Amino acid sequence: MYEQIIIAGFGGQGVLFAGKILAYMGMDTGKELSWLPSYGPEMRGGTCNCSVIIADTQIGSPIIQRPDALIVMNKPSLEKFADSVRPGGVIVLDSSLIDSKVERDDVTVIYIPAMKIAEQAGAGTLGNMVMAGAYMKARDDMFKVDDLYKSVREHTPAKRAGLAEKNIELIKAGYEFKQC
Amino acid sequence: MSKVLMKGNEALAEAAMRCGCRFFFGYPITPQTELAAYMAKKMQKNGGTFLQAESEVAAINMVYGAAGAGARVMTSSSSPGISLKQEGISYIAGADLPCLVVNIVRGGPGLGGIQPAQSDYFQATKGGGHGDYHLLVFAPSSVQELADMTSRAFDKADEYRMPAMIMGDGMLGQMMEPVEFKEFADPASLPAKPWATTGTGMKRKKNIINSLYLTPEELENLCVEREKRYDKIRATEYLYEEIDTEDADIIIAAYGTIARVAMSAVQQAREMGIKAGLIRPITLWPFPTEAFAKRAETAKCFLSVEMSMGQMVEDVRLSVNGKKPVYFYGRTGGMVPEQDAIVAEIEKCLKNS
Numbered sequence: 391m392y393e394q395i396i397i398a399g400f401g402g403q404g405v406l407f408a409g410k411i412l413a414y415m416g417m418d419t420g421k422e423l424s425w426l427p428s429y430g431p432e433m434r435g436g437t438c439n440c441s442v443i444i445a446d447t448q449i450g451s452p453i454i455q456r457p458d459a460l461i462v463m464n465k466p467s468l469e470k471f472a473d474s475v476r477p478g479g480v481i482v483l484d485s486s487l488i489d490s491k492v493e494r495d496d497v498t499v500i501y502i503p504a505m506k507i508a509e510q511a512g513a514g515t516l517g518n519m520v521m522a523g524a525y526m527k528a529r530d531d532m533f534k535v536d537d538l539y540k541s542v543r544e545h546t547p548a549k550r551a552g553l554a555e556k557n558i559e560l561i562k563a564g565y566e567f568k569q570c
Numbered sequence: 571m572s573k574v575l576m577k578g579n580e581a582l583a584e585a586a587m588r589c590g591c592r593f594f595f596g597y598p599i600t601p602q603t604e605l606a607a608y609m610a611k612k613m614q615k616n617g618g619t620f621l622q623a624e625s626e627v628a629a630i631n632m633v634y635g636a637a638g639a640g641a642r643v644m645t646s647s648s649s650p651g652i653s654l655k656q657e658g659i660s661y662i663a664g665a666d667l668p669c670l671v672v673n674i675v676r677g678g679p680g681l682g683g684i685q686p687a688q689s690d691y692f693q694a695t696k697g698g699g700h701g702d703y704h705l706l707v708f709a710p711s712s713v714q715e716l717a718d719m720t721s722r723a724f725d726k727a728d729e730y731r732m733p734a735m736i737m738g739d740g741m742l743g744q745m746m747e748p749v750e751f752k753e754f755a756d757p758a759s760l761p762a763k764p765w766a767t768t769g770t771g772m773k774r775k776k777n778i779i780n781s782l783y784l785t786p787e788e789l790e791n792l793c794v795e796r797e798k799r800y801d802k803i804r805a806t807e808y809l810y811e812e813i814d815t816e817d818a819d820i821i822i823a824a825y826g827t828i829a830r831v832a833m834s835a836v837q838q839a840r841e842m843g844i845k846a847g848l849i850r851p852i853t854l855w856p857f858p859t860e861a862f863a864k865r866a867e868t869a870k871c872f873l874s875v876e877m878s879m880g881q882m883v884e885d886v887r888l889s890v891n892g893k894k895p896v897y898f899y900g901r902t903g904g905m906v907p908e909q910d911a912i913v914a915e916i917e918k919c920l921k922n923s
Binding site: 429450451455 | 573575601684740741744745746747748827830831833834835837906908909910
Protein backbone atom coordinates (compact mmCIF):
# COMPACT_ATOMS: atom_id res chain seq x y z
CA MET A 391 0.00 0.00 0.00
CA TYR A 392 1.17 3.52 -0.86
CA GLU A 393 -1.92 5.70 -0.54
CA GLN A 394 -1.49 9.35 -1.46
CA ILE A 395 -4.37 11.60 -0.44
CA ILE A 396 -4.91 15.29 -1.10
CA ILE A 397 -7.56 17.02 0.97
CA ALA A 398 -8.48 20.47 -0.26
CA GLY A 399 -10.97 23.23 0.39
CA PHE A 400 -11.31 26.65 1.99
CA GLY A 401 -9.50 27.59 5.18
CA GLY A 402 -11.84 26.96 8.11
CA GLN A 403 -13.48 23.84 6.66
CA GLY A 404 -11.25 21.56 8.67
CA VAL A 405 -9.18 20.35 5.76
CA LEU A 406 -6.02 20.03 7.86
CA PHE A 407 -7.88 18.30 10.69
CA ALA A 408 -9.45 15.76 8.33
CA GLY A 409 -5.94 14.97 7.15
CA LYS A 410 -4.73 14.73 10.71
CA ILE A 411 -7.23 12.06 11.76
CA LEU A 412 -6.30 9.96 8.72
CA ALA A 413 -2.64 10.43 9.67
CA TYR A 414 -3.36 9.32 13.24
CA MET A 415 -5.10 6.23 11.90
CA GLY A 416 -2.03 5.48 9.82
CA MET A 417 0.27 5.89 12.80
CA ASP A 418 -1.92 3.87 15.17
CA THR A 419 -2.08 0.97 12.72
CA GLY A 420 1.69 0.88 12.41
CA LYS A 421 2.00 2.38 8.94
CA GLU A 422 4.52 4.89 7.63
CA LEU A 423 2.96 8.27 7.11
CA SER A 424 3.49 11.93 6.36
CA TRP A 425 1.19 14.95 6.65
CA LEU A 426 2.14 18.11 4.81
CA PRO A 427 0.02 21.27 4.94
CA SER A 428 0.04 24.06 2.41
CA TYR A 429 1.25 27.13 4.24
CA GLY A 430 1.71 30.70 3.27
CA PRO A 431 0.28 34.16 3.75
CA GLU A 432 -3.21 32.65 3.81
CA MET A 433 -6.39 33.93 5.39
CA ARG A 434 -9.75 32.66 6.50
CA GLY A 435 -11.69 31.78 3.38
CA GLY A 436 -8.54 31.30 1.26
CA THR A 437 -7.80 27.92 -0.28
CA CYS A 438 -6.02 25.39 1.84
CA ASN A 439 -4.89 21.82 1.32
CA CYS A 440 -2.91 19.05 2.88
CA SER A 441 -1.13 15.98 1.56
CA VAL A 442 -1.31 12.75 3.54
CA ILE A 443 0.61 9.62 2.60
CA ILE A 444 -0.04 6.32 4.36
CA ALA A 445 2.21 3.46 3.27
CA ASP A 446 3.72 0.10 4.14
CA THR A 447 7.13 1.27 2.94
CA GLN A 448 9.35 4.28 3.61
CA ILE A 449 7.82 7.50 2.32
CA GLY A 450 9.80 9.39 -0.29
CA SER A 451 8.48 12.74 -1.38
CA PRO A 452 5.92 14.17 1.06
CA ILE A 453 4.68 16.27 -1.85
CA ILE A 454 2.08 14.41 -3.86
CA GLN A 455 2.38 14.65 -7.60
CA ARG A 456 -0.36 12.20 -8.59
CA PRO A 457 -2.82 11.50 -5.76
CA ASP A 458 -4.65 8.21 -5.44
CA ALA A 459 -7.46 10.04 -3.71
CA LEU A 460 -8.75 13.59 -3.70
CA ILE A 461 -11.11 14.79 -0.99
CA VAL A 462 -12.36 18.12 -2.23
CA MET A 463 -14.54 20.72 -0.57
CA ASN A 464 -14.52 23.70 -2.92
CA LYS A 465 -14.59 24.41 -6.63
CA PRO A 466 -11.20 26.12 -7.05
CA SER A 467 -9.52 23.07 -5.49
CA LEU A 468 -11.45 20.69 -7.75
CA GLU A 469 -10.24 22.67 -10.76
CA LYS A 470 -6.70 22.63 -9.42
CA PHE A 471 -6.40 18.93 -8.54
CA ALA A 472 -9.01 16.94 -10.55
CA ASP A 473 -6.67 16.23 -13.47
CA SER A 474 -3.79 15.13 -11.24
CA VAL A 475 -5.64 12.14 -9.74
CA ARG A 476 -4.23 8.82 -10.93
CA PRO A 477 -6.37 6.80 -13.35
CA GLY A 478 -8.28 4.34 -11.18
CA GLY A 479 -8.19 6.75 -8.26
CA VAL A 480 -11.05 8.20 -6.26
CA ILE A 481 -12.47 11.70 -5.90
CA VAL A 482 -14.74 12.47 -2.96
CA LEU A 483 -16.60 15.69 -3.69
CA ASP A 484 -18.90 17.77 -1.46
CA SER A 485 -21.87 18.23 -3.78
CA SER A 486 -23.52 20.74 -1.46
CA LEU A 487 -20.58 23.08 -2.07
CA ILE A 488 -19.49 22.21 -5.61
CA ASP A 489 -22.11 22.32 -8.36
CA SER A 490 -19.96 20.90 -11.16
CA LYS A 491 -19.29 17.31 -12.21
CA VAL A 492 -15.93 15.65 -12.78
CA GLU A 493 -15.30 15.30 -16.52
CA ARG A 494 -13.33 12.05 -16.25
CA ASP A 495 -14.44 8.45 -16.65
CA ASP A 496 -11.21 6.80 -15.44
CA VAL A 497 -11.72 7.68 -11.77
CA THR A 498 -14.40 6.82 -9.22
CA VAL A 499 -16.27 9.93 -8.14
CA ILE A 500 -18.35 10.08 -4.99
CA TYR A 501 -20.74 13.02 -4.84
CA ILE A 502 -21.84 13.57 -1.28
CA PRO A 503 -23.67 16.61 0.16
CA ALA A 504 -21.36 16.55 3.17
CA MET A 505 -22.05 20.00 4.53
CA LYS A 506 -25.81 19.47 4.28
CA ILE A 507 -25.55 16.15 6.09
CA ALA A 508 -23.49 17.82 8.80
CA GLU A 509 -25.99 20.70 9.12
CA GLN A 510 -28.89 18.26 9.46
CA ALA A 511 -26.99 16.60 12.29
CA GLY A 512 -26.66 19.99 13.96
CA ALA A 513 -22.93 20.31 13.30
CA GLY A 514 -22.49 22.47 10.21
CA THR A 515 -18.74 22.76 10.71
CA LEU A 516 -18.13 19.01 10.58
CA GLY A 517 -18.60 18.46 6.86
CA ASN A 518 -14.93 17.46 6.87
CA MET A 519 -15.77 14.41 9.02
CA VAL A 520 -18.58 13.36 6.66
CA MET A 521 -16.07 13.61 3.79
CA ALA A 522 -13.55 11.50 5.70
CA GLY A 523 -16.28 8.88 6.26
CA ALA A 524 -17.16 8.79 2.56
CA TYR A 525 -13.47 8.36 1.77
CA MET A 526 -13.23 5.46 4.22
CA LYS A 527 -16.16 3.76 2.47
CA ALA A 528 -14.41 4.15 -0.89
CA ARG A 529 -11.29 2.61 0.65
CA ASP A 530 -13.03 -0.19 2.52
CA ASP A 531 -10.54 -2.65 1.03
CA MET A 532 -7.60 -0.67 2.40
CA PHE A 533 -8.60 0.65 5.82
CA LYS A 534 -11.04 -0.32 8.55
CA VAL A 535 -13.39 2.46 9.59
CA ASP A 536 -13.26 1.12 13.16
CA ASP A 537 -9.55 1.97 13.22
CA LEU A 538 -10.44 5.56 12.38
CA TYR A 539 -13.03 5.71 15.19
CA LYS A 540 -10.42 4.37 17.57
CA SER A 541 -7.83 6.94 16.55
CA VAL A 542 -10.33 9.80 16.83
CA ARG A 543 -11.16 8.69 20.38
CA GLU A 544 -7.57 8.15 21.34
CA HIS A 545 -6.27 11.50 20.16
CA THR A 546 -9.06 13.70 21.51
CA PRO A 547 -8.33 15.00 25.01
CA ALA A 548 -10.54 13.28 27.63
CA LYS A 549 -12.30 16.50 28.59
CA ARG A 550 -13.52 16.86 25.01
CA ALA A 551 -14.70 13.27 24.61
CA GLY A 552 -18.14 14.52 23.55
CA LEU A 553 -16.57 16.16 20.53
CA ALA A 554 -14.87 12.90 19.56
CA GLU A 555 -18.25 11.14 19.61
CA LYS A 556 -19.81 13.89 17.47
CA ASN A 557 -16.94 13.54 14.98
CA ILE A 558 -17.47 9.79 14.88
CA GLU A 559 -21.21 10.21 14.37
CA LEU A 560 -20.52 12.30 11.27
CA ILE A 561 -17.76 10.04 9.94
CA LYS A 562 -20.35 7.27 10.24
CA ALA A 563 -22.93 9.34 8.34
CA GLY A 564 -20.42 9.77 5.53
CA TYR A 565 -19.43 6.12 5.64
CA GLU A 566 -23.04 4.93 5.43
CA PHE A 567 -24.12 7.44 2.79
CA LYS A 568 -25.56 5.84 -0.32
CA GLN A 569 -25.16 7.69 -3.56
CA CYS A 570 -28.29 7.69 -5.68
CA MET B 571 8.10 5.80 24.70
CA SER B 572 5.73 5.32 21.77
CA LYS B 573 5.52 7.36 18.61
CA VAL B 574 3.77 10.71 18.50
CA LEU B 575 2.61 12.73 15.51
CA MET B 576 4.35 16.09 15.44
CA LYS B 577 5.41 18.96 13.23
CA GLY B 578 9.13 19.15 12.48
CA ASN B 579 9.48 22.49 14.26
CA GLU B 580 7.88 21.14 17.43
CA ALA B 581 9.76 17.85 17.33
CA LEU B 582 13.05 19.73 17.20
CA ALA B 583 12.10 21.79 20.26
CA GLU B 584 10.98 18.70 22.19
CA ALA B 585 14.16 16.81 21.26
CA ALA B 586 16.30 19.76 22.38
CA MET B 587 14.71 19.88 25.84
CA ARG B 588 14.97 16.12 26.19
CA CYS B 589 18.71 16.15 25.57
CA GLY B 590 19.31 18.74 28.25
CA CYS B 591 18.87 22.11 26.55
CA ARG B 592 17.51 24.48 29.18
CA PHE B 593 18.07 27.85 27.51
CA PHE B 594 16.38 29.16 24.40
CA PHE B 595 16.78 32.70 23.10
CA GLY B 596 14.98 33.60 19.91
CA TYR B 597 12.86 35.92 17.89
CA PRO B 598 9.83 34.84 15.85
CA ILE B 599 9.98 34.44 12.08
CA THR B 600 8.04 32.30 9.60
CA PRO B 601 8.43 29.38 8.91
CA GLN B 602 10.22 28.66 12.18
CA THR B 603 7.77 30.18 14.67
CA GLU B 604 6.21 26.93 15.95
CA LEU B 605 9.62 26.00 17.34
CA ALA B 606 9.85 29.13 19.48
CA ALA B 607 6.16 28.86 20.41
CA TYR B 608 6.64 25.29 21.61
CA MET B 609 9.64 26.37 23.66
CA ALA B 610 7.61 29.21 25.16
CA LYS B 611 4.97 26.71 26.24
CA LYS B 612 7.24 23.99 27.59
CA MET B 613 10.68 25.31 28.52
CA GLN B 614 9.68 26.80 31.85
CA LYS B 615 7.81 23.63 32.84
CA ASN B 616 11.03 21.73 32.17
CA GLY B 617 12.93 24.06 34.51
CA GLY B 618 14.59 26.11 31.79
CA THR B 619 14.55 29.64 30.42
CA PHE B 620 12.72 30.76 27.30
CA LEU B 621 13.33 34.33 26.32
CA GLN B 622 11.99 36.20 23.34
CA ALA B 623 14.75 38.72 22.77
CA GLU B 624 14.25 42.21 21.38
CA SER B 625 16.04 41.19 18.18
CA GLU B 626 17.96 38.37 16.54
CA VAL B 627 21.24 40.14 17.37
CA ALA B 628 20.32 40.19 21.05
CA ALA B 629 19.24 36.54 20.96
CA ILE B 630 22.54 35.24 19.55
CA ASN B 631 24.52 37.28 22.08
CA MET B 632 22.45 35.78 24.89
CA VAL B 633 23.39 32.40 23.44
CA TYR B 634 27.04 33.52 23.52
CA GLY B 635 26.75 34.37 27.21
CA ALA B 636 24.94 31.20 28.23
CA ALA B 637 27.35 29.03 26.21
CA GLY B 638 30.29 30.73 27.93
CA ALA B 639 28.77 29.80 31.26
CA GLY B 640 28.63 26.18 30.12
CA ALA B 641 24.89 25.90 29.48
CA ARG B 642 23.39 23.74 26.76
CA VAL B 643 21.81 26.54 24.75
CA MET B 644 20.18 27.19 21.41
CA THR B 645 18.51 29.72 19.18
CA SER B 646 16.43 29.31 16.06
CA SER B 647 15.39 31.48 13.18
CA SER B 648 14.90 31.53 9.44
CA SER B 649 17.15 32.93 6.73
CA PRO B 650 16.96 36.74 7.21
CA GLY B 651 17.16 36.23 10.97
CA ILE B 652 20.17 33.94 10.60
CA SER B 653 21.93 36.65 8.58
CA LEU B 654 21.44 39.01 11.51
CA LYS B 655 22.99 36.46 13.86
CA GLN B 656 26.19 36.00 11.85
CA GLU B 657 28.34 38.38 13.87
CA GLY B 658 27.45 36.54 17.05
CA ILE B 659 28.05 33.15 15.45
CA SER B 660 31.54 34.23 14.38
CA TYR B 661 32.28 35.42 17.95
CA ILE B 662 31.01 32.14 19.40
CA ALA B 663 33.21 30.17 16.98
CA GLY B 664 36.14 32.49 17.82
CA ALA B 665 35.62 31.86 21.54
CA ASP B 666 35.38 28.07 20.95
CA LEU B 667 31.93 27.70 22.47
CA PRO B 668 29.32 25.03 21.77
CA CYS B 669 25.71 25.93 20.95
CA LEU B 670 22.98 25.04 18.49
CA VAL B 671 21.65 27.40 15.84
CA VAL B 672 18.62 26.25 13.85
CA ASN B 673 17.89 27.67 10.41
CA ILE B 674 14.51 26.75 8.94
CA VAL B 675 15.42 28.13 5.55
CA ARG B 676 13.11 30.27 3.42
CA GLY B 677 13.58 31.90 0.03
CA GLY B 678 16.07 34.79 -0.25
CA PRO B 679 18.04 36.99 -0.68
CA GLY B 680 16.82 39.91 1.38
CA LEU B 681 13.50 39.38 3.09
CA GLY B 682 12.74 36.95 0.26
CA GLY B 683 9.64 34.87 0.87
CA ILE B 684 8.30 32.42 3.42
CA GLN B 685 8.24 29.25 1.33
CA PRO B 686 10.93 26.54 1.67
CA ALA B 687 14.39 26.97 0.17
CA GLN B 688 17.98 25.74 0.45
CA SER B 689 19.66 28.92 -0.68
CA ASP B 690 21.55 29.39 2.61
CA TYR B 691 23.93 26.48 1.89
CA PHE B 692 26.89 28.76 1.20
CA GLN B 693 26.17 30.80 4.31
CA ALA B 694 26.00 27.69 6.49
CA THR B 695 28.97 25.79 5.10
CA LYS B 696 31.40 28.43 3.82
CA GLY B 697 31.44 30.93 6.65
CA GLY B 698 28.51 33.26 6.94
CA GLY B 699 30.30 35.38 9.46
CA HIS B 700 33.90 36.58 9.19
CA GLY B 701 37.07 34.67 9.93
CA ASP B 702 38.49 31.16 9.57
CA TYR B 703 35.77 29.04 11.11
CA HIS B 704 33.25 26.32 10.46
CA LEU B 705 29.98 25.14 11.89
CA LEU B 706 28.93 21.53 12.15
CA VAL B 707 25.96 21.52 9.76
CA PHE B 708 23.26 18.86 9.88
CA ALA B 709 20.54 18.57 7.21
CA PRO B 710 17.89 16.04 8.26
CA SER B 711 15.20 14.93 5.84
CA SER B 712 12.47 13.55 8.09
CA VAL B 713 10.89 14.57 11.38
CA GLN B 714 12.49 11.58 13.13
CA GLU B 715 15.92 12.46 11.78
CA LEU B 716 15.35 16.06 12.83
CA ALA B 717 14.81 14.90 16.41
CA ASP B 718 17.80 12.53 16.31
CA MET B 719 20.15 15.10 14.78
CA THR B 720 19.19 17.67 17.41
CA SER B 721 20.75 15.67 20.22
CA ARG B 722 23.68 14.67 18.03
CA ALA B 723 24.31 18.31 17.11
CA PHE B 724 24.42 19.32 20.79
CA ASP B 725 26.74 16.42 21.67
CA LYS B 726 29.14 17.08 18.81
CA ALA B 727 29.14 20.82 19.49
CA ASP B 728 30.21 20.05 23.07
CA GLU B 729 32.78 17.49 21.98
CA TYR B 730 34.52 19.84 19.55
CA ARG B 731 33.69 23.10 21.35
CA MET B 732 32.12 24.74 18.33
CA PRO B 733 28.69 25.91 17.20
CA ALA B 734 26.47 23.47 15.34
CA MET B 735 23.68 24.27 12.94
CA ILE B 736 20.60 22.35 11.90
CA MET B 737 19.43 23.33 8.44
CA GLY B 738 15.84 22.49 7.72
CA ASP B 739 13.40 24.15 5.40
CA GLY B 740 9.84 25.37 5.70
CA MET B 741 8.50 22.05 4.49
CA LEU B 742 10.30 19.97 7.10
CA GLY B 743 9.32 22.44 9.80
CA GLN B 744 5.61 22.38 8.90
CA MET B 745 5.31 18.69 8.09
CA MET B 746 3.99 16.11 10.58
CA GLU B 747 5.38 12.60 10.85
CA PRO B 748 5.48 10.07 13.67
CA VAL B 749 8.49 10.54 15.88
CA GLU B 750 9.92 8.66 18.81
CA PHE B 751 11.86 10.60 21.42
CA LYS B 752 14.60 9.59 23.80
CA GLU B 753 13.95 9.78 27.52
CA PHE B 754 14.67 13.08 29.28
CA ALA B 755 18.35 13.52 30.07
CA ASP B 756 19.38 15.37 33.21
CA PRO B 757 21.50 18.40 32.20
CA ALA B 758 23.72 17.60 35.21
CA SER B 759 24.61 14.26 33.62
CA LEU B 760 26.20 15.90 30.56
CA PRO B 761 30.01 15.87 30.27
CA ALA B 762 31.67 18.57 32.41
CA LYS B 763 32.86 21.80 30.82
CA PRO B 764 35.95 22.75 32.84
CA TRP B 765 36.55 25.78 30.61
CA ALA B 766 33.21 27.43 31.44
CA THR B 767 32.96 30.67 33.41
CA THR B 768 31.07 29.34 36.38
CA GLY B 769 32.89 31.18 39.18
CA THR B 770 36.29 30.14 40.50
CA GLY B 771 35.12 29.64 44.09
CA MET B 772 38.61 30.96 44.85
CA LYS B 773 39.83 27.46 44.03
CA ARG B 774 40.98 27.61 40.43
CA LYS B 775 42.42 30.00 37.88
CA LYS B 776 39.98 32.25 36.04
CA ASN B 777 38.44 30.96 32.84
CA ILE B 778 38.27 33.60 30.16
CA ILE B 779 35.83 33.62 27.24
CA ASN B 780 37.11 35.90 24.51
CA SER B 781 37.57 36.22 20.78
CA LEU B 782 39.93 39.22 20.72
CA TYR B 783 43.66 38.46 20.23
CA LEU B 784 45.81 41.43 19.27
CA THR B 785 49.06 39.48 19.00
CA PRO B 786 49.09 37.96 15.52
CA GLU B 787 51.24 34.99 16.59
CA GLU B 788 48.73 34.07 19.26
CA LEU B 789 45.75 34.43 16.91
CA GLU B 790 47.47 32.37 14.23
CA ASN B 791 48.25 29.60 16.73
CA LEU B 792 44.61 29.49 17.78
CA CYS B 793 43.43 29.26 14.18
CA VAL B 794 45.94 26.49 13.49
CA GLU B 795 44.80 24.58 16.56
CA ARG B 796 41.17 24.99 15.50
CA GLU B 797 41.99 23.82 11.98
CA LYS B 798 43.46 20.61 13.43
CA ARG B 799 40.13 19.99 15.13
CA TYR B 800 38.34 20.73 11.84
CA ASP B 801 40.61 18.20 10.07
CA LYS B 802 39.65 15.54 12.57
CA ILE B 803 35.97 16.38 12.01
CA ARG B 804 36.41 16.27 8.23
CA ALA B 805 37.90 12.80 8.55
CA THR B 806 35.45 11.29 11.02
CA GLU B 807 32.17 13.14 11.42
CA TYR B 808 30.58 13.15 7.96
CA LEU B 809 27.28 11.34 7.53
CA TYR B 810 25.39 10.37 4.41
CA GLU B 811 22.87 7.89 3.05
CA GLU B 812 23.27 6.03 -0.22
CA ILE B 813 20.38 4.54 -2.19
CA ASP B 814 20.82 2.35 -5.27
CA THR B 815 24.29 3.69 -6.05
CA GLU B 816 26.15 0.36 -6.62
CA ASP B 817 25.24 -0.01 -10.29
CA ALA B 818 24.02 3.54 -10.95
CA ASP B 819 24.85 5.35 -14.19
CA ILE B 820 23.64 8.62 -12.76
CA ILE B 821 23.83 9.68 -9.14
CA ILE B 822 21.63 12.41 -7.72
CA ALA B 823 23.00 14.54 -4.91
CA ALA B 824 20.28 16.02 -2.74
CA TYR B 825 19.81 16.85 0.95
CA GLY B 826 16.95 17.65 3.31
CA THR B 827 13.36 17.32 2.15
CA ILE B 828 14.39 17.55 -1.52
CA ALA B 829 16.37 14.35 -1.07
CA ARG B 830 13.00 12.66 -0.50
CA VAL B 831 11.54 14.04 -3.72
CA ALA B 832 14.78 12.90 -5.38
CA MET B 833 14.39 9.45 -3.81
CA SER B 834 10.94 9.14 -5.38
CA ALA B 835 12.39 10.36 -8.69
CA VAL B 836 15.12 7.69 -8.48
CA GLN B 837 12.46 5.02 -7.96
CA GLN B 838 10.46 6.36 -10.90
CA ALA B 839 13.59 6.33 -13.10
CA ARG B 840 14.40 2.75 -12.00
CA GLU B 841 10.87 1.70 -13.01
CA MET B 842 11.62 3.20 -16.44
CA GLY B 843 14.78 1.10 -16.65
CA ILE B 844 17.22 3.93 -15.89
CA LYS B 845 19.99 3.07 -13.45
CA ALA B 846 19.71 6.02 -11.09
CA GLY B 847 20.97 6.33 -7.52
CA LEU B 848 21.02 8.88 -4.72
CA ILE B 849 23.65 10.16 -2.31
CA ARG B 850 22.05 12.18 0.48
CA PRO B 851 24.51 14.18 2.58
CA ILE B 852 23.23 14.28 6.18
CA THR B 853 26.08 16.53 7.29
CA LEU B 854 26.75 19.43 4.92
CA TRP B 855 29.88 20.37 6.83
CA PRO B 856 31.84 18.17 6.97
CA PHE B 857 30.77 17.25 3.44
CA PRO B 858 30.76 13.51 2.64
CA THR B 859 33.43 13.93 -0.03
CA GLU B 860 34.47 10.30 0.14
CA ALA B 861 31.02 9.02 -0.89
CA PHE B 862 31.12 11.03 -4.12
CA ALA B 863 34.79 10.33 -4.84
CA LYS B 864 34.13 6.60 -4.60
CA ARG B 865 31.14 6.69 -6.95
CA ALA B 866 33.02 8.92 -9.42
CA GLU B 867 34.83 5.69 -10.36
CA THR B 868 31.64 3.84 -11.31
CA ALA B 869 28.91 6.32 -12.28
CA LYS B 870 28.71 8.11 -15.64
CA CYS B 871 27.57 11.44 -14.24
CA PHE B 872 26.15 13.30 -11.25
CA LEU B 873 23.19 15.63 -10.84
CA SER B 874 22.84 17.97 -7.88
CA VAL B 875 19.19 18.82 -7.17
CA GLU B 876 18.59 21.75 -4.86
CA MET B 877 16.14 24.46 -3.87
CA SER B 878 18.69 27.10 -4.89
CA MET B 879 20.44 28.40 -7.99
CA GLY B 880 23.25 25.89 -7.41
CA GLN B 881 25.26 25.89 -4.19
CA MET B 882 25.97 22.34 -2.96
CA VAL B 883 26.80 21.47 -6.59
CA GLU B 884 30.19 23.16 -5.99
CA ASP B 885 31.05 20.68 -3.22
CA VAL B 886 29.87 17.79 -5.38
CA ARG B 887 32.20 19.02 -8.16
CA LEU B 888 35.13 19.31 -5.75
CA SER B 889 34.47 15.78 -4.52
CA VAL B 890 34.10 14.29 -8.00
CA ASN B 891 37.27 16.21 -8.87
CA GLY B 892 36.73 16.44 -12.60
CA LYS B 893 36.42 12.71 -13.14
CA LYS B 894 32.82 12.82 -14.33
CA PRO B 895 30.42 15.58 -15.37
CA VAL B 896 28.39 17.12 -12.55
CA TYR B 897 25.11 18.74 -13.61
CA PHE B 898 22.71 20.90 -11.69
CA TYR B 899 18.95 21.24 -11.49
CA GLY B 900 17.20 23.55 -9.06
CA ARG B 901 14.19 25.67 -8.31
CA THR B 902 14.38 28.61 -5.98
CA GLY B 903 12.46 31.43 -4.33
CA GLY B 904 10.20 28.96 -2.52
CA MET B 905 9.50 26.73 -5.53
CA VAL B 906 10.13 23.01 -5.03
CA PRO B 907 11.60 20.76 -7.76
CA GLU B 908 8.91 18.33 -8.93
CA GLN B 909 9.49 14.61 -9.19
CA ASP B 910 8.67 14.49 -12.94
CA ALA B 911 11.01 17.40 -13.61
CA ILE B 912 13.86 15.61 -11.81
CA VAL B 913 13.23 12.46 -13.87
CA ALA B 914 13.26 14.55 -17.07
CA GLU B 915 16.54 16.09 -15.96
CA ILE B 916 18.00 12.62 -15.27
CA GLU B 917 17.17 11.59 -18.84
CA LYS B 918 18.72 14.78 -20.23
CA CYS B 919 21.95 14.33 -18.25
CA LEU B 920 22.38 10.74 -19.37
CA LYS B 921 21.89 11.77 -23.00
CA ASN B 922 24.61 14.41 -22.63
CA SER B 923 27.24 12.20 -21.02
